Amino acid sequence: MAVYTQVSAEALSRFLTRFDAGELVSAKGIAEGVENSNYLVETTRDRFILTLYEKRVAAADLPFFMALLDHLADKGLPVPPAIKDRQGVEIHELEGRPACLIRFLPGVSVSHPTPAQAQAAAQAMGQMHAALADFTLERPNALGPEGWAPLAERCGKDLDAIAPGLRGDVQKAVDRVLTAWPAGLPRSAIHADLFPDNVLMLGDRVTGVIDFYFACTEVRAYDLAVMHGAWAFDGAGKRFDAEIGTAVINGYAGAFGLSDAERAALPVLAEGAALRFFLTRAWDWLNTPADAMVTRKDPLAYWRRLEFYAAHGSALFA
């Protein structure tokens, strides 16, 4: 959420000469996205996002992400593909980092989506899934079900410092979710992190789906489960908004469809999605000094979602 690598105006001007992108008019470092350095760049022709990939995005994964974005953009979906230079190259190097010049998309991320906005965003997810039916590249989900037990193990007894007895409860939840995890559901490339932050909107219209850096090959309906947990609760996970929840499911089902098997699996998929965000937040929480300038996100906000889904999931998605 900061600019880690400084790019001088001189270096940026030279970089832009590789592209048919016009000449540099303005560049502002922006505080956005995962741990990358981002600049909002304006040229005599257009606006772009310049992204320099820092440690958290592996350079080896960039071809997958860029192919995914190209695939979706080619089918008319509002995603930000990388701009090709005159030689057709998308992934460059700048200031010693992998770097892409990326299409700028208008729109803002809403903090408190309305049901109409949630429905539009879920429709956009359905359209993405439809467009990805013939996308063949694969990327394993580094934060998928196989990773949950080891991550819980690595958090270890420190979990009890977050809440008393949490370690034992987490172990039970991991066991329960993995035991019930569905086999045989359709898999696909998915976004895997479609929080309201990652959807740009103007009014009720989706103008951009961004931040594909967790995209991977996974059970397709898991993407919807992640979105449900991210949109249909308040930040602390204390209040479920049934209207938003329904809008997410209906928006997706209307745009792409949801099979009976997928619908039946949603309770455990939603528990799994909550577990994934709980575990990564718990790990970050336990490994970030309390006085660091990075905001630690409360892991219990996702533990509460997990408990909610465990208690009400079957009724919720019936």
Place this chain on the structure above:
Amino acid sequence: MAVYTQVSAEALSRFLTRFDAGELVSAKGIAEGVENSNYLVETTRDRFILTLYEKRVAAADLPFFMALLDHLADKGLPVPPAIKDRQGVEIHELEGRPACLIRFLPGVSVSHPTPAQAQAAAQAMGQMHAALADFTLERPNALGPEGWAPLAERCGKDLDAIAPGLRGDVQKAVDRVLTAWPAGLPRSAIHADLFPDNVLMLGDRVTGVIDFYFACTEVRAYDLAVMHGAWAFDGAGKRFDAEIGTAVINGYAGAFGLSDAERAALPVLAEGAALRFFLTRAWDWLNTPADAMVTRKDPLAYWRRLEFYAAHGSALFA
């Protein structure tokens, strides 16, 4: 250099309705300026910078800064005044902070200015000084000569942890500079921080002078001395670039004029300017943990400038 206060899209949309500024299209938190929160905001009409003032800018000083910017903008200088709302109000409150919607200016800050760029920036300073001749508001210089001895005192013996013997050398330098400090030179509102970061350019043309949050009433030629130290050395203060130094002096003198008395005072003004940045950097250095996420700026980079001016100042500005 970060976004300290989050402004939701919903709150920003509501805020914009106070102005004739169009509707919200995009908003990106930008990593810019002193310790304020800044957003680059695009509407259906135009682009703006939204600034929320954090602790480092006193709300009581905002009317001075905004009147100064209005004064300069009214005379056609490329500065970013605050936009007035429909009631004529410039200074608002948003998310509990004083906030201004500010004109967006094109251009980029160069990291390694050429002599032509330095000359153009110094001309812009001269034009500002000319435009400020009839500006009557006053603001004391909180980081002016009266503050240097107390600040050196507060740094105390810790200065010796930056370099052996530094504390004694600093005391001598403060005494020497204050003793030689000129009386009777013309005073004016000045920028007081005209580093290359604070000048936006397109090629050799100045498109913006920004970040007036150190502006104050001070010996006018002190502004030029600050600029000379900021532009005519490499970052570490180890290499003086005579060509840039000459361009700064000539650019300013050509645009506004430099009296014999001012020219004669430049060596001590330049030492004083170097001392001011040395002292504030030393204070920040000694009071910022080495592992903090804020970049500490090496105070010795300004100590070297001070030594350079002490040794060569008389010859330099003759």
